[in-house]
Amino acid sequence: MKLTHLLALSGSLLMSSTAIADRIQQEPIKPIEPAVITEPEKVELGKKLFFDPRLSRSGFISCNSCHNLSMGGSDNLPTSIGHNWQEGPINSPTVLNSSMNVAQFWDGRAATLQEQAAGPIANPMEMAFTHTLAIDVLRSIPQYVADFEEIYGTPEIELDHVTDAIAAFEETLVTPNSRFDLWLKGDDKALTDDELAGYRRFKEIGCVACHNGAAAGGTSFQRMGVVEPYVTDNPAEGRYAVTGKDADRFSFKVPTLRNVELTYPYFHDGAYWTLEEAVDVMARLQLGQQLAQSDIDNITAFLKTLTGDQPDFSLPILPPSTNDTPRPVPFE
Amino acid sequence: MKLTHLLALSGSLLMSSTAIADRIQQEPIKPIEPAVITEPEKVELGKKLFFDPRLSRSGFISCNSCHNLSMGGSDNLPTSIGHNWQEGPINSPTVLNSSMNVAQFWDGRAATLQEQAAGPIANPMEMAFTHTLAIDVLRSIPQYVADFEEIYGTPEIELDHVTDAIAAFEETLVTPNSRFDLWLKGDDKALTDDELAGYRRFKEIGCVACHNGAAAGGTSFQRMGVVEPYVTDNPAEGRYAVTGKDADRFSFKVPTLRNVELTYPYFHDGAYWTLEEAVDVMARLQLGQQLAQSDIDNITAFLKTLTGDQPDFSLPILPPSTNDTPRPVPFE
DSSP states (O other): OHHHHHHHHHHHHHSOHHHHHHHHHHSSSOOOOOOOOSOHHHHHHHHHHHHOGGGSSSSOOOHHHHSBTTTTTBOOSSSOBOGGGOBOSSOOOOOTTGGGSSSBSTTOOBSSHHHHHHHHHHOTTTTOOOHHHHHHHHHTOHHHHHHHHHHHSOSSOOHHHHHHHHHHHHHTOOOOOOHHHHHHTTOGGGSOHHHHHHHHHHHHTTGGGTSOTTTTSOSOEEESOSSSOOOOSOOOOBTHHHHOOGGGTTEEEOOOOTTGGGSOSBTTTTOBOSHHHHHHHHHHHHHOOOOOHHHHHHHHHHHHTTOOOOOOOBOOOOOOOOTTSOOOOOOO | OHHHHHHHHHHHHHSOHHHHHHHHHHSSSOOOOOOOOSOHHHHHHHHHHHHOGGGSSSSOOOHHHHSBTTTTTBOOSSSOBOGGGOBOSSOOOOOTTGGGSSSBSTTOOBSSHHHHHHHHHHOTTTTOOOHHHHHHHHHTOHHHHHHHHHHHSOSSOOHHHHHHHHHHHHHTOOOOOOHHHHHHTTOGGGSOHHHHHHHHHHHHTTGGGTSOTTTTSOSOEEESOSSSOOOOSOOOOBTHHHHOOGGGTTEEEOOOOTTGGGSOSBTTTTOBOSHHHHHHHHHHHHHOOOOOHHHHHHHHHHHGGGOOOOOOOBOOOOOOOOTTSOOOOSOO
């Protein structure tokens, strides 16, 4: 990023701070700021837990298996592979910038990252464990006990502490310094003409009605298929599963467009692999717009400017199991 | 490691360099030296490939899945989980210090790390891909093409280059600075009395006949069950599968004992989860020794001093697929 930082600097020299503030104020997508880490020990613990497959029945699946931080915080599969190679019901959403979501999961059934983190551990389709067994594993590992005691003041490891630590780590997974953000912050050279044209079109046709804010999404639930129905074999009914209201049928959380270049395939069913297709489908189904190919190409080019700094940290080294650690059950 | 480094320094001040050289000369286990990286770009490329699940048919399994560098370079399962959750035939050996092995795989069927790296990609029980398809994936990703061109002088990505880069990364996965190595290098305080007693017993009863050298193993093939037969349901016949010689039946490569605290469960069938059990079984079956519990405990304590510095590097960020990248086939 060094060259682009320099460009950003040279760009901002040409634009007054007032003009920059105006731009940020006026644009519907806001810049992402770097994470401010106030509890580094908790984040470190959460990182270890995020990468620890011993939170799964098999000892093989960790949070990172489906929210792979080497791959945009997703698994780049239509739907995920769970315990015993079960085919998951829905596309794994990226964990990147997920702290900015109004709620977690496609249907928003978890209010917070902490609440979300407990879900997959005990989901028989995913990690297929129980919270009790997962806690038993952690309690058998002295290094974890020491970590939890230092951070939470008690050697008793509780599920709330496990999920709190994972959430604290996930809150650090923001992706600042995308080229789009450099442009927002006054570097006019950060975007090409095509990318800027794509962004203008993105605003004109109404994409920003839902894809707005710092995450360019994640702030509301919207019906998938407004103008035309979305045709899919996927049985998910979205927000309806949470509220039971007919009006919420096929209403899903609007996904973030940050790092969307990395989080293919697209939509809750993962049915579309290219951004061009995704842009075309969204414009037709949500906005009743049949876009010209040049618009699709430019909007796609713009979307790729939303790729920010990816997580940069050392691979965590996990504390070893002991003779008392319950053993994984990979095969029945 | 800073404190132990200081201790090592203070220890070496008390021991002359000649005495240290003598100790290293006389002991059957030699210290591990840090990796000297001469081609950092190749190592970086190899690291990405090691973590890239797109080398598998499913898009879900990478080298790191079964040789997890967060967990001693192993998967801590009796036998590995492969494509479609197939149960692997043998325990996944650690990749740590594997460059010191006389050959790769339990039966030594690959002469080099480079040769080994090609195996799991195309093994239908493991990553279940073909080399041709894996290369097609890499060729479709411009960042990989650029990396290979920079390092190998040609944009044509060849299997030999892929496995060469993976091997170059694996060669860096050595684990120096274990407490045992600090002791070898003159720090008498690096080991406790129990650990030293365990090491003495380890030598006296003959474990060092096979577990010697810098890796404390990996240098020869030996029959599993010399004095008594090893009872297992695992059908692997070891070196016999390679040579076809009856004398090689049940002969396996002696595993390294470096980081053995992290690489449970033990033996080629992964049937034993504790070091105490593994020590007891080895002493009886290989050496005809029924060890006292105090000997087992001391030898176990010694073995835990062989845990060295674990790999310390940033999680690699993988270059994204493109519209031309062949798509993974997680489910048939």
